[in-house]
Amino acid sequence: MKILVCISNVPDTTSKINFTENDTKFDTNGVQFVINPYDEFVLTRAMWFKEKQGATVTVVNVGLSNTEPTIRKALAIGADEAIRINAEPTDGFYVAKQIAEVAKSGGYDLILTGKESIDYNGGMVPGILSSLLDFNFVNACIGLEIDGSTATIIREIDGGKETLEGNLPLVVAGQKGVVEESDLRIPNMRGIMMARKKPLQVVEPINADPATSTDHYENTAPKSECKLVDADHVEELIDLLHNEAKVI
Numbered sequence: 333m334k335i336l337v338c339i340s341n342v343p344d345t346t347s348k349i350n351f352t353e354n355d356t357k358f359d360t361n362g363v364q365f366v367i368n369p370y371d372e373f374v375l376t377r378a379m380w381f382k383e384k385q386g387a388t389v390t391v392v393n394v395g396l397s398n399t400e401p402t403i404r405k406a407l408a409i410g411a412d413e414a415i416r417i418n419a420e421p422t423d424g425f426y427v428a429k430q431i432a433e434v435a436k437s438g439g440y441d442l443i444l445t446g447k448e449s450i451d452y453n454g455g456m457v458p459g460i461l462s463s464l465l466d467f468n469f470v471n472a473c474i475g476l477e478i479d480g481s482t483a484t485i486i487r488e489i490d491g492g493k494e495t496l497e498g499n500l501p502l503v504v505a506g507q508k509g510v511v512e513e514s515d516l517r518i519p520n521m522r523g524i525m526m527a528r529k530k531p532l533q534v535v536e537p538i539n540a541d542p543a544t545s546t547d548h549y550e551n552t553a554p555k556s557e558c559k560l561v562d563a564d565h566v567e568e569l570i571d572l573l574h575n576e577a578k579v580i
Contacts, residue, residue, distance in 0.1 A: 333387040333478065333500075335378045336440040338431055338457065339406055340368035340421070340449040341399040351549045358549065360398075367402055370446025374506040376516055377476055378444055379410045385478065388412050390438070394421045394430050400532065407527035408519030414530070419537035422545075424456030429540040431457070432464035440501065442483070447472055447505040458505035467503045470496060474509025 343349065343363045350359040367375070381387040391406040392415045393399050403414045417430045435443060443465075448455035462469030474493070475486030478500070485496045485504060519527070561569045573580045 333381065333385060333442065334438065334440045335381060335387050335389045336435055336438060336443045337371065337375045337378050337389060337391045337406070337411065338443065338445040338461075339371040339375065339391050339393050339402065340446070340451070341365050341393060341395050341402040342368045342449055342451045345450065349551065351551070355548045355550065356546070365399070365402055367405060368446050368449045368451075370448060370450070370505075370507055372446075372516060373508055373510050374444035374446060374473075374504070375406060375409060375411065376511045377506065379517065380511075381442075381478060382410065382412075390415060390440075392417065392431055392434055394419055394427045394537075396420060403532060404524075404527050405519060407530045407532070408523040409517050410523065412530065414532045416532060416534050417537055418534050422542040424452075424454045425460055425543035426540055428457045428460035428464060430537050432461055433538050434535065435461070435465055441481075442478070442500055443467065443503045445503070445505045447507045455505075458503055462503035465501075465503065467501050468498055469503045469505070470498075471505045473504050473506040476504060476506070476510055 342365065344366050347363045351357060352359045375391065378387065378389045382389050389411045390413050391403060391411045393403050394417045396418065400416065403416055407414055415434055417434065419430060421427045443461065445458045445461070447458070458471065459469055470485045470487055472488045473485055474488050477484045481500045483498055483500060483502055483504075485498070487494050487496065488507070488509070559572065561572065570580070
């Protein structure tokens with residue numbers, strides 16, 4: 333079984349976010365980048381298939397050379413090889429088009445992605461990718477088993493879970509639950525050393541026009557000062573909730 337895992341290079345959630353050029357560009361100075369957490373969940377599940385069922389795992393990323401440390405981390409976790417599509421990931425449609433071109437020639441049985449990236453939260457790439465490849469698609473996956481060419485998938489739905497069964501090839505977008513946070517792997521020294529020798533292929537992008545463009549960015553408003561009301565002053569609390577917070 334050949335598995336392709338799509339990974340995004342995203343800012344660590346502890347990083348302070350700023351914008352430059354009149355709030356039209358993201359300022360990367362001082363920002364630590366990591367594997368998108370949702371992608372790391374499915375990458376960890378792919379490692380299980382590699383170890384238990386002999387699957388081969390390739391990771392793919394759309395990004396410039398600055399994303400290679402993140403790609404090398406995926407290799408250190410255990411992926412067999414990596415592909416970097418040498419392009420700026422401008423929007424979901426553009427990214428999906430680039431990955432689809434790689435997938436068409438790779439003969440992959442299973443394509444795994446996170447349900448969304450934590451930087452833009454668009455959630456577009458998996459669905460567009462499946463459409464371009466004409467693969468069946470399951471979103472919000474929290475459980476995945478493969479038996480031969482048959483996949484059993486559990487996905488989260490409103491108010492519960494749904495179990496699906498289908499044949500490969502598939503595109504599956506996962507989230508926490510497909511593995512737990514305790515299952516995530518920290519690269520050890522041996523994995524890091526081996527990652528340096530694993531193939532990282534750089535391919536040039538195909539011609540594809542982005543479907544969207546960014547007008548400007550805006551930081552969230554700072555939290556207002558918290559007001560404390562004495563427990564004996566219930567009328568004051570009600571007045572604040574009604575006239576200031578306007579929640580009652």
